[in-house]
Amino acid sequence: EGFADVQRSWQQSISAAPGRVATAVNRLEVTSFPGALAVLNGKLEKQPSPWNRHPFWQRPASTSGPAVYLYRDSGDTKWVLGFSLGDGGNRAAHVYTTLKRFVGGLVWEVDCGSSWRAFLPATVRVLRDVPAMSRKIK
16 A cells, blocks of 8 residues: 555656646746856746656756756755756755745755855746836827
């Protein structure tokens, strides 16, 4: 029974993934990383398919910097910022939010090589799509 329950839960999570992607926000912005970590700053776009059963956002690599990803780790315990997709083990920072549905958060910890250190000034925030409004000029 225990294995059947785990398997059923896993299947439900996989089945729910497309819905989580469909309802996720389209754009995010990472801000306030200084120095060498400033390459993490910038706008991320939601991707059409799930990663680790959740939506993920990406800024493609360009001449101005490497690709950056925000995604849920495979253990479904935290949101992570990194330079590649994976299970969450290879990451640059953890983003703190109490919500599984990402709606923005504070950077919780940053990878400093041999240790993780708190770094609260950096944030990830939702960029709302603002419809163009026509103004009448009098």
